[in-house]
Amino acid sequence: MPARNILVINCGSSSIKFALVNEAQEHFPLSGLAERLGSADAVLHWQRDGGKDSLAIPNADHRIALAHLLPMVQGAADGHLHGIGHRVVHGGESFTRARRLDDQVIATIATIAPLAPLHNPAALQGIEAALKLFPTLPQVAVFDTAFHQSMPEHAYRYALPEALYREHGVRRYGFHGTSHHYVSHRGAQMAGLPYASSSWLVAHLGNGSSTCAIVNGESRDTSMGLTPLEGLVMGTRSGDVDPNLHSHLARNLGWNLEKIDHMLNNDSGLLGLSGMSNDMRTLEQAREQGHPGAALAIEVFCYRLGKSLASMSCALERLDGVIFTGGIGENSPLVRSKTIAHLKLLGLALDDAQNARCVRGVAGPIEAAGHPRVLVVPTNEERQIALETLASLG
Numbered sequence: 001m002p003a004r005n006i007l008v009i010n011c012g013s014s015s016i017k018f019a020l021v022n023e024a025q026e027h028f029p030l031s032g033l034a035e036r037l038g039s040a041d042a043v044l045h046w047q048r049d050g051g052k053d054s055l056a057i058p059n060a061d062h063r064i065a066l067a068h069l070l071p072m073v074q075g076a077a078d079g080h081l082h083g084i085g086h087r088v089v090h091g092g093e094s095f096t097r098a099r100r101l102d103d104q105v106i107a108t109i110a111t112i113a114p115l116a117p118l119h120n121p122a123a124l125q126g127i128e129a130a131l132k133l134f135p136t137l138p139q140v141a142v143f144d145t146a147f148h149q150s151m152p153e154h155a156y157r158y159a160l161p162e163a164l165y166r167e168h169g170v171r172r173y174g175f176h177g178t179s180h181h182y183v184s185h186r187g188a189q190m191a192g193l194p195y196a197s198s199s200w201l202v203a204h205l206g207n208g209s210s211t212c213a214i215v216n217g218e219s220r221d222t223s224m225g226l227t228p229l230e231g232l233v234m235g236t237r238s239g240d241v242d243p244n245l246h247s248h249l250a251r252n253l254g255w256n257l258e259k260i261d262h263m264l265n266n267d268s269g270l271l272g273l274s275g276m277s278n279d280m281r282t283l284e285q286a287r288e289q290g291h292p293g294a295a296l297a298i299e300v301f302c303y304r305l306g307k308s309l310a311s312m313s314c315a316l317e318r319l320d321g322v323i324f325t326g327g328i329g330e331n332s333p334l335v336r337s338k339t340i341a342h343l344k345l346l347g348l349a350l351d352d353a354q355n356a357r358c359v360r361g362v363a364g365p366i367e368a369a370g371h372p373r374v375l376v377v378p379t380n381e382e383r384q385i386a387l388e389t390l391a392s393l394g
């Protein structure tokens with residue numbers, strides 16, 4: 001059977017990221033982004049065969065952008081496109097794995113929208129447009145939350161009145177499941193261990209960040225919760241704060257919920273702490289030049305990350321390794337070394353030369369000799385979505 005091609009689509013409210021994944025090729029034959037959809041400045045950018053190109057598509061919506069994409073995809077796939085994998089952020093408790101799209105699956109994704117009011121409706125826009133344009137192609141929804149549905153109840157329940165869980169689905173779901181799954185599987189391959197009997201702590205560190213405890217190929221705990229705000233310090237998200245902060249700000253400063261929500265999600269994290277940027281690379285440069293806010297933001301980020309990994313270790317009986325991934329995890333020796341320095345009680349220590357070597361896509365072990373394994377593993381969410389899409393197609 002020739003290698004199969006899957007188009008992976010990730011829709012935001014005004015954007016579509018896409019990649020054509022060929023199961024036999026490491027590089028994507030075609031990838032790109034349509035952005036500012038619905039506006040006069042709508043534009044499609046793509047990369048193919050090492051070349052980049054753009055096309056203005058004024059006022060295009062998701063369907064028109066996908067219609068522009070179709071001939072390009074068919075060309076790059078030599079006319080052999082096998083299916084489409086859609087990234088969907090929230091699968092609630094309904095989806096424990098990727099699912100082939102039909103009317104019932106679409107209706108269920110819509111009912112979960114209150115849990116992801118920005119993301120699920122955007123994904124549905126893309127799904128509906130793609131189904132109209134490619135009615136004969138099998139299409140699959142791959143959920144960010146599905147991998148974490150294996151968490152035990154003691155990890156996913158909040159200590160809140162039970163009715164909030166039973167009647168309103170208030171529980172911890174976790175996100176970044178596609179990435180945690182992919183890198184833990186790759187990590188086991190790199191270490192020569194069977195994935196089905198291995199134990200990992202993963203730190204996915206990008207603009208959004210989360211940790212995960214993975215035992216025998218299953219998520220047992222993760223730092224994000226009902227929403228992606230819980231847990232680590234992120235680019236603009238606060239991560240954990242005292243839940244009474246909301247009432248404190250409302251009573252003392254007269255802030256309403258929208259204002260508090262916006263502050264916690266958009267003005268906090270690395271940006272809020274540093275007062276200058278949400279971007280780790282920028283902060284590292286500013287720290288070098290003596291910027292105190294940048295230095296503090298990096299310290300808090302790494303301490304909180306170390307604390308989260310230590311708490312995740314409660315879900316493991318044995319540690320086969322810690323894995324760093326995501327833009328920061330794959331590229332910042334500074335963050336890795338500061339974080340691991342907080343985890344001496346787990347026996348962790350890094351080899352400085354190996355740590356410095358693993359950047360810009362270089363994978364490998366970075367632990368000091370005689371210490372527990374620490375790996376840098378570049379994530380590849382598009383490939384994982386394509387693999388899960390192919391698995392659902394049978």
Ligand code: ADP
Pocket residue numbers: 205206207208235278279280281282284326327328331332
């Ligand atoms: P997203 O969550 O949007 O996919 P990424 O995984 O691409 O984000 O991660 C983006 C983050 O990675 C940014 O904070 C960026 O500064 C950081 N990053 C990328 N390269 C480096 C680097 N060389 N050193 C430090 N941080 C880096």
